[in-house]
């Protein structure tokens with residue numbers, strides 16, 4: 001099969017999976033009013049790989065090195081800077097082309113790349129072979145995947161073995177001749193309800209007495225014992241909103257419950273090797289933060305664009321303090337882009353696999369997350385209060401009120417009143433809506449909270465070299 005069409009992908013989701021949302025069991029995710037938006041968002045990935053434009057196809061597709069068949073570039077294990085740069089470009093480009101991230105292969109391949117690094121570091125030939133076979137499987141089936149890393153965690157001050165019950169972290173409850181049985185719950189899993197495959201890795205370092213929690217495996221999303229409870233996303237464009245240039249693209253996250261799920265041995269990549277749990281979590285985080293910073297770039301470009309265009313529509317693009325704010329916005333966006341390029345250009349090689357530079361990838365993610373709210377404030381500031389108080393498209397279409405809106409809501413003569421209102425709608429969506437509140441929390445927590453990035457920066461940064469220089473200058477020996 002190797003490359004699927006969007007329709008083949010949609011059809012594959014009608015597989016008896018157990019999905020709940022808003023108190024009801026979802027019969028068919030592709031027909032559900034909210035979940036189908038996530039389905040169509042991920043389906044865009046399959047549309048891009050069948051693009052007739054050779055430039056787009058070359059970016060999203062590459063020939064399988066074993067079979068020669070065209071496959072999704074997401075399934076290319078990065079071997080060098082060029083591969084990482086292509087992956088980053090592909091992720092950013094998918095948002096620019098489709099209006100939202102088709103998050104159907106990104107997190108899953110971040111997990112699988114980390115699994116392959118760690119199998120190699122363990123020197124475990126069996127795990128290496130299983131990971132390779134699994135890569136062959138997803139390449140052949142063109143699987144949409146999610147990555148399930150974050151556990152429910154219970155009392156955060158306690159390790160897995162000291163929790164009120166043993167299931168706050170996913171763990172092995174039985175080892176059988178043909179496989180293992182696992183129990184637990186992975187939280188906030190992006191695209192879980194619309195994935196074909198779930199790949200699971202540990203979220204943290206496990207201790208010697210926590211071997212059952214050091215477990216990694218892959219499982220179909222419709223496997224017996226899996227139940228997903230989903231966040232209701234925003235859904236399609238409403239009649240209240242001024243029309244936008246593209247359909248709504250957005251994803252859905254779910255808590256994924258594993259209630260005594262059987263996993264065959266050939267899909268198990270770690271089982272008990274607690275000494276390597278930290279390396280797996282760390283390697284995943286390096287791959288995944290690189291994915292994160294890559295997809296954040298077009299988002300912050302778009303939001304900065306709202307600020308620039310709103311300043312123009314207000315007739316203020318030349319005002320001194322507005323220019324100062326536009327400069328701050330540009331510096332925020334361009335620093336993220338520069339750091340993302342740098343993370344690809346200086347990878348750490350593990351065997352033949354290129355891992356994005358962990359220090360730089362974490363610096364980039366921390367820059368993004370810690371500066372985001374200030375960046376949004378700048379856009380809100382230059383745009384004006386209208387981005388949260390403007391009347392709706394329905395009022396625009398009502399003859400009783402349209403005349404007043406036309407008369408009073410104009411701005412610079414470079415824009416018609418309707419164009420200005422469409423721009424206000426976009427700026428509202430990205431900086432002032434309920435959807436944006438979700439994005440603000442996503443910024444802080446998705447791909448790991450800021451403390452997780454600081455921990456990795458502390459591990460990687462040459463702090464003692466800094467101190468040695470200071471000591472040398474202070475005349476302190478030793």
Ligand SMILES: Cc1cc2nc3c(=O)[nH]c(=O)nc-3n(C[C@H](O)[C@H](O)[C@H](O)COP(=O)(O)OP(=O)(O)OC[C@H]3O[C@@H](n4cnc5c(N)ncnc54)[C@H](O)[C@@H]3O)c2cc1C
Nearest residue numbers: 147148149150156157188189190442445446447448449451
């Ligand atoms: C929109 C979204 C999408 C996501 N997608 C995915 C996904 O696809 N796959 C996936 O696996 N995960 C996903 N995540 C999960 C994400 O990685 C976590 O939210 C993140 O790691 C933080 O974990 P938490 O939410 O449990 O917060 P918590 O761990 O509860 O953190 C809350 C605060 O407590 C601090 N804290 C936590 N533990 C300690 C401690 N022991 N000591 C001191 N301070 C502590 C944290 O630093 C933070 O400041 C997603 C999250 C979001 C919001």
